[in-house]
Amino acid sequence: MIKLLKNLSVYKWIVAAVFVLVFVQSMSDLFLPTLMADIIDKGVVTGNTPYIWRIGGWMLLVSALGASSSVIASYYSSKAAMGLGRDIRRKVFNHVEKFSLQEFDEVGTASLITRTTNDITQVQQVVIMMLRMVISAPIMLVGGVIMAVSKDAKLSLVIVITMPVLIASILLILYKGVPMFQTVQKRLDRLNLVLRENLTGIRVIRAFNRESEEKVRLQRANKELTDASIKVNKVMAFMMPVMMLVMNLTVVGVIWFGGIRIDNGGMQIGDLMAFIQYVMQIMFALVMASMMFMMVPRAAVSAKRINEVLDMEPAFRDEGTAKADRERGTLEFDHVTFSYPGAEEPALSDISFTANPGEITAIIGGTGSGKSTLVNLIPRFYDISGGTIRVNGVDIRDASQEEIRSKIGFVPQKAMLFTGTIADNIRFGKQNATQDEIEHAARTAQADDFIRKMKDGYQADIEQGGSNLSGGQKQRLSIARALIRKPDLYIFDDSFSALDFKTDAKLRVALKEETKHATVLLVAQRVSTVVDADRIIVLDKGRMAGMGTHEELLQTNDVYREIVLSQLTEEEIA
CATH class of the missing domain: 3.40.50.300 (P-loop containing nucleotide triphosphate hydrolases)
Structure with missing residues (x-):
């Protein structure tokens, strides 16, 4: 994960700006309960309306500053994370382009697609969260504890008792859930493989009436992914109720013992309300951290899979x-x-x-x-x-x-065409080919006749894989693509x-003249x-x-x- 995050160095100034903005937002959130305590103790209790208006104005100003910082931080964190995803995707694609067929056979096309799409998306999502929470959560946690202790040190003992319980619960759940994320990604690979085979081999499947068997195969792969996802989510689902239970019990404890403190004259009402807010902020910081811990393991699995591709050296x-x-x-x-x-x-x-x-x-x-x-x-x-x-x-x-x-002018056993026009596909062999060269190559390959019969001729669109052409037509276009290159x-x-x-005989006669050198x-x-x-x-x-x-x-x-x-x-x- 850290290896991939090094790619964020390109966005270091954006990341620095996000950290500053999140810091400002966190400090604003920590300052608001103190202002609220002052309004209650020095304004509401004493009936000092001008003081309420003045401090209320400061609260609005601090809230506006925090909200603005939050919005801008969200924008820049998204920009950095999306840029990181784009860069990694490009890096993976460029690296895979260097692979020999041996590496493609080893990893598998379906897995490479999953790693380039789903896995990189997982990393993007966790980076957005980390940029926001890696600064915010510690500041809110530490700042909340400091402010709570400053309001009433004795009442802070309630937090000291409940925090270890909450942290231990989170760590236990993560310990159980993290290994399951690897299984989920493998099952996703399997589902992509089956789905890809079904879509690319639909003609064969229908020709042999194998739709029902392939449905069963897809349903099995889908069920395996669903079961694995449900299993990991069941474990992770315990986290939020446990945190909410501990949080609410903590608030009950604070109100209970805070009421006793107020009754004894050791604490003011405003300080108790501020204390409750700080407790909520501390717990919320732990919730944010736990959410990050939920996403980081899965992203770490995805990052490992991406790094496996990037670290894979071509066979030659x-x-x-x-x-x-x-x-x-x-x-x-x-x-x-x-x-x-x-x-x-x-x-x-x-x-x-x-x-x-x-x-x-x-x-x-x-x-x-x-x-x-x-x-x-x-x-x-x-x-x-x-x-x-x-x-x-x-x-x-x-x-x-x-x-x-x-x-080399290579014409493969299985004719492969790309989406675009007929001219584009022939020009694939020579990017700067003129229209005359394209037509000459097509005539030699015995493709000119059927091309001219098509509605738009050489500008006729070819569907994915050349599905709107016959096998013979695709072969002739593949031959024209090689001929236009004029290779050795x-x-x-x-x-x-x-x-x-x-057609075979006519083509061989034409090729003999074209390839004589x-x-x-x-x-x-x-x-x-x-x-x-x-x-x-x-x-x-x-x-x-x-x-x-x-x-x-x-x-x-x-x-x-x-x-x-x-x-x-x-x-x-x-």
């Missing part, structure tokens, strides 16, 4: 500054091995090949053979376990990730699976897509089972022949 960092332009357009895998964290066996073992500009290198293999894993290593989404990957003749670990990725290396990760054979790496399921490749790499269980042209592999490689026979007839092969 940019260490090199080499420029990836020694051998423009080349890609080399040199005995590359890769294992996922915690995996018993490598996902890829001893992969070696070289791809040159103007060549199409295709990768084919069965499900789980490591095709997508291989292409994910090139933009350095994951770091290799052994061997070397070179892009343009430079080891990808010797150049920055930005430098390597700037040379194109990576197509099974990017033609949603296209019909006619670049290296093309093509992952495919269809044999028809890789037949014309200059080099076909056959993967089987993470290892290279063969490499060569279609004709060579058909004659010499059993794994490739099996794949071909599963898709084509003997006549088609011949």
Whole structure:
């Protein structure tokens, strides 16, 4: 928690102003009961009306000063807390942007969303309260005790007896409640995960008529969160009644013994009323402190979760500054091995090949053979376990990730589009692209026809995730986004699976002309897509089972022949 609060140093003058204003407000509140005692003892009892008016005027002035200080302090404390939340959110986002896919897999997307939203909100709320109460509560507590003792030291013994009872009750409740806050946040993570899966996978859920099962799963996660929240709130609910009971019993005791003191002539009525006010202020200071203690543990849990993200070091960092332009357009895998964290066996073992500009290198293999894993290593989404990957003749670990990725046009297996216009999504590959460049990329990707048929053409809006487009349309826009970049290396990760054979054929012809000066790496399921490749790499269980042209592999490689026979007839092969 303290680590996060260090970010408040940016707002040190605002925080200092809040402390000064809260101090003024607290002193005003402490001064008012004394003025009231004077009005009663020297004005009401003696019938001195001018004195009542004069002291009453001072009371109004002090009240106005306290109220103004309170309002301004609230404004500035909110400003500092909201600014802190904004800064931490930006800090978390910028840090997460540096993560490799390994860290995303480790923490989980749902948990990262919760930590960036709910957890930071918890910290914001407690900071607002702390800025107001961390000064106010101690001043009211200490000041109230001093003023009460100054009014009547003997009567103050009532407070000495009740305060330890109240403090012990608060500490006991907090001791029971604090560990439960961690459970609440974990249950919230779980609910977010289930909800996110339901919303993003709604098509699959409906296609398999799994709505009722998913409802049960969501209800279970929701109930677990509800039960945990009720449990912690039941414990915390004891705090307020206990405090109110002790407070009221204290006031009863003060009135009882104060009445005896007045009857014996040891105390005036005004002092008793002022004493009661100070007792209430002391108890109220403890109430404020207890409220802060209720929020701080949960915020501390949230702060810990935020710090876990901020302290998490990416699996690899940019260490090199080499420029990836020694051998423009080349890609080399040199005995590359890769294992996922915690995996018993490598996902890829001893992969070696070289791809040159103007060549199409295709990768084919069965499900789980490591095709997508291989292409994910090139933009350095994951770091290799052994061997070397070179892009343009430079080891990808010797150049920055930005430098390597700037040379790559990547079309992922699952087409991902963003909210905005079609032009915006194509321009995602090159921010300063002209309209002519956008249209040229779309024509090459065979997307121009369907774009022009849409109501607003290139300015047509795309809904979240491209839900208003078909799978084939999304794939073609993803391809256009990569083409507009004009990179040295194109990576197509099974990017033609949603296209019909006619569109696929036309697209490959157009791509051949567009990519003739670049290296093309093509992952495919269809044999028809890789037949014309200059080099076909056959993967089987993470290892290279063969490499060569279609004709060579058909004659010499059993794994490739099996794949071909599963898709084509003997006549088609011949």
